[in-house]
Amino acid sequence: MAEWRALADVAVRPLPGRAFLAAGAASADHANFHREVLHWQASFRARAGDTWALHFEDAARFAAALYGAWHAGKTVVLPGDALTGTQARLRTRVDGFVGDWIESDMPAPDHAPDADAAMVALDADTTRLVVFTSGSTGEPVAIEKRLRQLDAEVHALEAALGTPLDGVAVHGTVSHQHIYGLLFRVLWPLAAGRAIVSRAFFPEDLLAAMDGQDAVLIASPAHLKRLPAQLSWASLHGKLRAVFSSGGALPAEAAHEVARLLGVPPTEILGSSETGGIAWRRWETEVPVWHPLPGVEWRVQDGVLEVHSHHLSGDAWWRSQDRAEADAAGGFRLLGRADRIVKVEERRVSLDALERQIETHPAVKDARVLLLGGARSALAAVVAMADGVPVPADAASRRALSQSLSRHLAATQDAVTRPRRWRFVVALPSNAQGKVTEAALTALFRPERPEPHWTLRESGRAHVDLLLDASLAVFDGHFTQAAILPGVAQLDWAVQFAREAFAMPPSFLRMEALKFQRVARPGDLIRLDLDWQAERGTLVFRYTSVHGAHASGRVVFADGE
Known part of the structure; x- marks a missing residue:
């Protein structure tokens, strides 16, 4: 200090x-x-x-x-x-x-x-x-x-968590453009005189940057859940002093795997843009309790967590939507969101409870349930498959799995309170801060793009077949006389599917040689050929079908920070 x-x-x-x-x-x-x-x-x-x-x-x-x-x-x-x-x-x-x-x-x-x-x-x-x-x-x-709020928070972080961090270099996978990254990757290191290291986008780059250094890692659940086990993380053991995670819940299984791979149990930070930091917990036990940061007062009122601290803009107590209970050790445990109770045909349904029940199925790793609006509201579920369980590739397989999950819920949920629509994914969609957003989940049920059928996936080449269903949202309102696949959608899909197939830099630089040669319409089966030229940071794409060439071009990317 x-x-x-x-x-x-x-x-x-x-x-x-x-x-x-x-x-x-x-x-x-x-x-x-x-x-x-x-x-x-x-x-x-x-x-x-x-x-x-x-x-x-x-x-x-x-x-x-x-x-x-x-x-x-x-x-x-x-x-x-x-x-x-x-x-x-x-x-x-x-x-x-x-x-x-x-x-x-x-x-x-x-x-x-x-x-x-x-x-x-x-x-x-x-x-x-x-x-x-x-x-x-x-x-x-x-x-x-105000700067006073930010200053109070970095003082609290240093008092609670800074002791083992003298002389470390601060590495991270999260952006400083959001409050968590701003505090942990910029403001706290500046106040403490610690070295700030450029953001790493890929696990291989992160490992190489930290190798041999006394370091701390600032990450999100989205990154920590996907650490490749085959990399030589053991080289960091004894040098990596701390791993921080925030922006969403870190599942217990992922937390313990992080501790095994990186040699240090991760420390989670609870907070929000509105409240700043509230509490922390370190995964040294099976399910640790939350400890308030210094200067943060908390209480449970009507089963809901309320906080008061200098990190807030005023003196009033801030009421969260987190259900909580006090722990005998002086901290608290979170019991799910209080605002995730919905009504379906006059029946009250806890989305948290429904998700937990779905996640007990052996084929499921994560699940999110949402209420879709419309003329008749219906529950829908997005399911991330368990490790080693493939995403069902065809309609019959998807129907069989959704029926299996519905039967799995039948012991505790009747037909009204079970999801009617299902989507199966490798991982839940998340933003840059590792948060699963309702907008992204909803988009899966009114997709902007077709379901991919990969026919080739290599290190620098990939082919994917795309059936243009008339229900795709991209066909809405673009052309009044006939439904035509917009060129902007074709460009966007090429980049999206390329990011799924290859490890690519995050920053778009420019487009080159863009050509739209033939329109694509609902019902067409088009093939997207992707060629990733890593040494040049260039993606070459081409759309074709039985009608001939539809579009082609190059997209150039640049390494960010």
């Missing part, structure tokens, strides 16, 4: 000689970081407008731009991505865009700092940041944070 600094002082008092990024990165120490902040500060001061949207894949550039904006008196808006649609939605609430946007008002600092300008500590009450919820049930909601 000797090198600890308040977040308000991070850019004011650089730590001479102290590593900021891992060896080989462009910005090597806090002194260089301090200079970059001064450049950004001068550039922001030269611009009118109080509110700016920041998006950088690179953590070092992001941190310098963030503090430069803050020291220039700007409010920073932190979207989860830099997509065109996101930029369009933000135009009415921000004065400019900085970073990796298609249209950036300031991609890099372009003003030299005033040599005589003195940098003073930030005002913890007036320095502000806007983050967004994950939007799991709709549009993301903006949440304003």
